[in-house]
Amino acid sequence: MKYRNRVAVVTGAGSGIGRALTIALAADGARVAASDIDAAGLAATSAACAPGSVATYHLDVADRAAVRAHAEQVRADLGPASMLFNNAGVDLMAEIESMEPADLDWLFGINFGGVVNGTTAFLPQLIEAGSADRPARLINLSSAFGLIAVPAQGAYCASKFAVRGLTETLRQEMIMNDRPVTVHCVHPGVVKTNFGKNMRTSAEDAEVARTLFDKAALTTPERTARTILRGVDRGKARILVGPDGRIAAALPRLLGVSYTTLLARGSRVTSRRRTANPPSVEERNPL
Secondary structure, three states, X not given: OOOOOOEEEEOOOOOHHHHHHHHHHHHXXXXXXXXXXXXXXXXXXXXXXXXXXXXXXXXXXXXXXXXXXXXXXXXXXXOOOOEEEXXXXXXXXXXXXXXXXXXXXXXXXXXXXXXXXXXXXXHHHHHHHOOOOOOEEEEEEOOHHHOOOXXXXXXXXXXXXXXXXXXXXXXXXXXXXXXXXXXXXXXXXXXXXXXXXXXXXXXXXXHHHHHHHHHHXXXXXXXXXXXXXXXXXXXXXXXXXXXXXXXXHHHHHHHHHHHHHHHHHHHHXXXXXXXXXXXXXXXXXXX
């Protein structure tokens, strides 16, 4: 069991990628501190793991004081963390000219603030727990949209570009200061989770937007978790998940900034087709 005696911290563990990571880590011997703001989801995650392998914590990652208190509670309950997965995240589908400031603040508080809060709260423990032959691991979830920008996802893209910048800087600092912590940035494409159902949107038809998100999902949470853990074990600085994650990494390399024109034109065509052929009742309300 390769993660035996590891204390692994996973935020957003009540569903999706966070749940899949928690289950995989627990199955491989880790003692997992799983947190989420969704108590029912956390209970379901815990129930899917072996008894005693997961400790659950109600946590709002946007609350800096709460995250710092959480770090100390994890240390008291399980010992110093040696793996940290800053996974919790939310989405906002809105064009920038119609975006509500309160929605932007909400998203940034979780997507970027949550990563900053988790990183700074647990980093001292990771440095303490790591060693040259068994370094601690710090894993931040960015997105394919942390590599490219797309229309109607301005706030989300900005937050995930920020996560990427923070993570890549921290990786350099850990190397520069000879810290026993490896740092990894994860860029998943669209994953089959309840992420779309929970997004905020200013789109005229929110159900259509969420249906489109669900149709775009190409990768399961379980496969995503396996890809992340394999990338971490191999020491990859950038972990790409799914074919859309790999395409997002390739577009700027191949096209430079002109990829934005290509995506804008494609989005305009798609929008016109959708307007001319609105989805059926079944598509709006999938079983």
